Amino acid sequence: MARIDRWGEPDPHRITVLFFSCNYVIGGMQRQLTDLVTHIDRDRYRPLVACFGPSGPFADELKAAGIPFECWNVEPSYDLSAPRMIARMVRLLRRERVQIFQTYEFPTKVLGWTAGRIARVPVITCAEHGTGEPKDTPRKTWLLRRLSHLCDRFIYVADAQRRFYRDERGFRLDGRTEVIYNGINHRRFDPGTVVPVPRAEFGVDDDAPIVGITAVLREEKAHEVLLRAMPGIERHAPGARALIVGDGPERAKIESLARELGVEDRMVITGFRNDVERILPLFDVMTLCSDPVAETCPLSVLEAMCMGKPIVATSVSGLPELVVEGKTGYLVGIRDNEALGERIGGLLANRVRARTMGEAGRARALAGFTIPHMVAHHERYYEQIWSETQR
Incomplete structure (x- = not known):
């Protein structure tokens, strides 16, 4: 496991954001996260990415762009080893002086929200990229509802998804949400430049x-x-x-x-x-x-x-x-x-x-619905939630 290298001490003009994913293999969520952290304004933000593991080609993109990345190569669990996982996350959050902590899948929510509170991270946010079904059991849904008060804000990629979590899953969101649509690489998907497969x-x-x-x-x-x-x-x-x-x-x-x-x-x-x-x-x-x-x-x-x-x-x-x-x-x-x-x-x-x-x-x-639109919306969102902690 490679340790995240410091990018210098945090300062008032640079916000440290840690994005923690369950894994970093090929997937739509990992694609969006990679596009976000490689295009975000690094004069204003200090993005870090970590995952339980495993990792894949997207991790190479992060490293090529100079984004600190840490893969633990462990399977997240909720048995007697859970406290050790949480403690490890707490050490990472404190070591890097994380100011905004963004989680994704179920394991990073359950373990990460708890770790974030222990580490006294100013803002904990969660980016939802799916409905969780059919993998989520009623027990998982119940647990997330019980722990959701530990998370300050939630990002959804569609308003219908937000309504699903509120109406079908029973989450009390109370205005703590933001809809940020996915963005695609419009230069890659340009019909004027692409050479089609025969x-x-x-x-x-x-x-x-x-x-x-x-x-x-x-x-x-x-x-x-x-x-x-x-x-x-x-x-x-x-x-x-x-x-x-x-x-x-x-x-x-x-x-x-x-x-x-x-x-x-x-x-x-x-x-x-x-x-x-x-x-x-x-x-x-x-x-x-x-x-x-x-x-x-x-x-x-x-x-x-x-x-x-x-x-x-x-x-x-x-x-x-x-x-x-x-x-x-x-x-x-x-x-x-x-x-x-x-x-x-x-x-x-x-x-x-x-x-x-x-x-x-x-x-x-x-x-x-392009990467610049998606990144700009995230930056506005982070500015808003960070400014709320400074009042």
Whole structure:
């Protein structure tokens, strides 16, 4: 374990912020955290990042940018070893004289909020990037409600997510919240500069209409809804193909269902890709047919919007806050494969409408969902919560 190197003593013009994550492997939350700390104003803030472990490629990005990073390579636990974990966090907080302590997943909340209070950190804040389900048990939810008074403020990535924690989870938030939408790298997802992957790599004809989805192959992502929608799509757009970008535990089940439905020759699963920006140009329409527990402010939708693609998605969680119905795409009911097929097929058959919606979606993404927007909002938030401690 490498010790965090000091960046000099804190001063009135530089606020030390420690971001503590459960792990630092590849994920949407880790992507957003990396973008935040590597773009934040370091004349004003001293960002530090730590995690229980393991870590992955994003940690290399932090180190390349000169962001102090510490990975403990331990499994967080809540048995007799919990006091040792808390004590270790307290030592880190005191050693680095942390002024704002930001936690993320369940282990960092339970252990971190307690450690933050013991260390007398001026501000403890929590960034929520999901709903926690289906992993969270009623016992976990009860424990978080009981401990939530230890956290000063909560960040949510969609207003629907904030309402979920208030109305469904029963958290007493009492105005202690801020909604900060995710931000994407608009330069990486620029249709004017990206060189697309050749269609031949996926065995797709040059003139075949393509509906695409970029999502981990997990049950809650509901890829089977797209497969069941294929007949409806083809009624409007003969020869249409479904390009599924990603991999995951449901892959065998999805492939089996495709054979059962007789659509296996109209579907391609690419497996894991780290060049999504080169595959998105092949899409004529981007879809996301997830269940309610799966999404908050999905980066995949923002990336597709930035690439100028119309969106057809289920109307769950924060998606209605991203997709403007009838302008940048369409929203359909949960697991409504008929409506999904109708909307996707209609856009594939009407390229002019699809292009107009895609252009509107790109303009919307550039106007409020980029890394600079996300970072600027965080900086305003930190200034506000820090100034409240100085009164």
